[in-house]
Amino acid sequence: MSSTEPKTTYYHHTGPWPTPETEKVPALKFLANYTKRIDSADYDCSWLPYYHPDAVFHDATGRDYVGGQVIWDWIVNLFAPFRKLYMESVEFFVASTTLPSGDVEHTIFGEWRMHVWPKETEGDEGKITIPRAMIFRIGKAEGEGKGEEGGEEVGFEGLQIRDVRLFYDRTLLVPLLKKGEGVVL
Secondary structure, three states: OOOOOOEEEEEEEEOOOOOOOHHHOHHHHHHHHHHHHHHHOOOOOOOOOOEEEEEEEEOOOOOEEEOHHHHHHHHHHHOOOEEEEEEEEEEEEEEEEEOOOOOEEEEEEEEEEEEEEEOOOOOOOOOEEEEEEEEEEEEEOOOOOOHHHOOOOOOEOOEEEEEEEEEOOHHHHHHHOOOOOOOOO
């Protein structure tokens, strides 16, 4: 293989994270950081650490959200009815390809069980569990943030989501979603 040909390495992980092993895989370390933000139910932050400015999010409804800010606004609205979320990691396959430029592009095939608790409930009352599959393409971070000097961080450890495809049965959420708030079922 010549040095100009892409080289791909593979990694497989099953179960909870982070672990000492997943911390050594940049794509999974990025995804664990992103999942921690989603689990926090606190989205009063910039999208730049997570999404590339030209990112595309392909939702289970067939609708595409284009651009980091558009995607983040949609996520904020989608998860607004919940007081708590937990993305339970199940299984992940990672293909990391080193391109001729030296940049690395990661493709992650992931499976979660998303647990959500509606705002008007207490304890585990009303908890809904939804199996989810997602395919992420993560690459070099880009954007107009200010970096460490004070301001928005661009990417997490040099990475951002470029493209994501989400698959799950959204009808499980119908009783919790309010119509007229921009949520497409």
